[in-house]
Amino acid sequence: MPFIERVASREIYRNPWLVLREDDIRRPDGSPGIYSVVDKPHYALVMPYDGQRFRLVEQFRYPVGARRWEFPQGAAPDHADIEPAELAARELREETGLRAESFEVLGQVDVAPGMTSQLGWVFLATGITEGEADLEHEEQDMRSAWFSRDDVEQMIRSGVIVDAQSIAAYGLFLLRGR
Structure with a gap:
């Protein structure tokens, strides 16, 4: 039995990008509770790398009201x-125009596991x-x-890059070790 048991679930809101649901739950001690969950499709994050540099994108992120590099x-x-x-190749092409010969899986990351089921695949794209x-x-x-690479690390240290998925992806890249 899972640590928290779902007793009932109801959809609160839906649009093409997400579903918000509220679940009635039972904890291990038998006490009831609720959990609100945002279900979103899995995503791909791509780290385009030419051996010396990374390609980043910058855009306005409405929920935080600011432009972000990621x-x-x-x-x-x-x-x-x-x-x-395939999703990684599509995102890379759409957002940057780049194509890559190779997409190496570096790992997976949860976006915000306390509130959403969404997870992401991290890819290193080479042969750009x-x-x-x-x-x-x-x-x-x-x-x-x-x-x-030095610029990316400085952007992370100085708070220019604050996107958690991008920072986690860079950590996976560093753990790759090559």
């Missing part, structure tokens, strides 16, 4: 069954070729640029 990442709610590597971005309507303000 690694290209996204989900495909209309294609929830898409393979993670340039191309034209194919931005989605919501990404009109997106721009991208190359940064050295």
